[in-house]
Amino acid sequence: MLQGGRDDAPPSRTGRLYLFEFRWGGPMSPPLTELQHLDTAAILDLKWCHVPVSGRPLLGMVAATGELHLYTLLDNQEGGRSLNSMCSLEVGAQRLALSLDWSTGRMNSSSDIRVVCSDSAGCVGVFSLAEGALMALSQWKAHDFEAWITAFSYWNTQLVYSGGDDCKLKGWDLRTGPSSPVFTSKRHSMGVCSIHCNPHLEHILATGSYDEQVLLWDGRNMRQPLGESAVGGGVWRLKWHPTHQHLLLAACMHNDFHILNCQQVLEGSGGACPVVASYILHNSLAYGADWSRLSLEDPAPQSPPDTEPKESLAESRGHLRINYESPTASFDTSLEDDAGHYIPEAIVAPSTSPAAAPAPNLDKDAPSLSCLLASCSFYDHMLHVWRWDWTPEETQQEPGPH
DSSP states (O other): EEEEEETTOOHHHHHHEEEEEOOOOOTTOSEEEEEEEEEEEEEEEEEEEESBTBOEEEEEEEEEESSEEEEEEEEETTSEEEEEEEEEESOOOSSSSEEEEEEEETOOOSSEEEEEEEESSSEEEEEEEEEEEEEEEEEEOOOOOOEEEEEEOSOOOOOOEEEESSEEEEEEEEETTTTTOSSEEOHHHOEEEEEEEEETTTTTTEEEESSSSSEEETTTBTSOSSSSEEEOOOEEEEEEEESSSTEEEEEEEEEEEEEEEOOHHHIIOSSSSOEEEEEEEEESSSEEEOOOOOOOOOOOOOOTTOOHHHHHHHOOOEEEEEEEOTTOOOSSOOOOTTTTOOOGGGOOOOOOOOOOOOSSOOOOTOOOOOEEEEEEEEETTTTEEEEEEEGGGGGGGGOOOO
């Protein structure tokens, strides 16, 4: 939100950080409870550290003031939890801090934790965290215009990727210094605004752009992507599933949220990744999205026998159920399959809880999945929490219209 001040002062960008508790208590009670909110500058990116620090979850936030903030999740005296500021650092003056990533995607301990940030001046910075304080390790001019996104290689955290409004995707080796990138790709035709390293498959990288394409890469050959998928909207965020190595979530700005199954492309088939589900219940710009690491303890409702119309189930390759919608909602929602067809409440497909084993192959013998996801839209300030129930064997079907 923009707020005006004195005539000679630039408008301020204000935001708010919310902390919710998720607890599924049945269909009649909201699963999210607000525990806390903090008024801040406008927030451009948020990410939890993948490992606890001093035994506590740690949240990173970058803001329109050009600052990186870290918050620790603590138990409070009332028996709940709250976010407490640990430290902050200005990544640069007169600029917006645009994105952050943690070096901890494959780490099992909290040693050598680093954060990488990008900003509106086209710069990228790497910061270390030690004894509750941030320290700048390296900062450099990476792009001619806004550096929309930056990310670590989780397999080699001396390698950093960045994407900018100059349509370039770049890689940087921190051991040799940032004087020149180790590669520069112009494969995207517009600004590069999303990058995520696959934490399960070494060398695999996903990138997205305003050009509405999701590209999959093998980091050993950045001349040509492994596959290219048109998703119909600028790809503002990409997130690999936390345990299933071939599932990729995309927030596609003017074209909703999509889940791609990348298995065949990553096995060398090339081409596009099929969309196995689309979430279309937001009324505004698809902006943020992520998978939950929570286990869904409750099973999805069972389909009663002899329920009609059975053809809806036959056409579907997964089912979406909205579990929560932020209170400012001004429209009704209903259950739809990934082809956009209405599914009566009584015939939601059965499912089981997600498998606990890390990174299984999603083959035809794999069990069904139940995933919890959250998404937010830009102009209407809406947060949705939704559940996706899916049977992997159904991915071989061609996706329906979205």
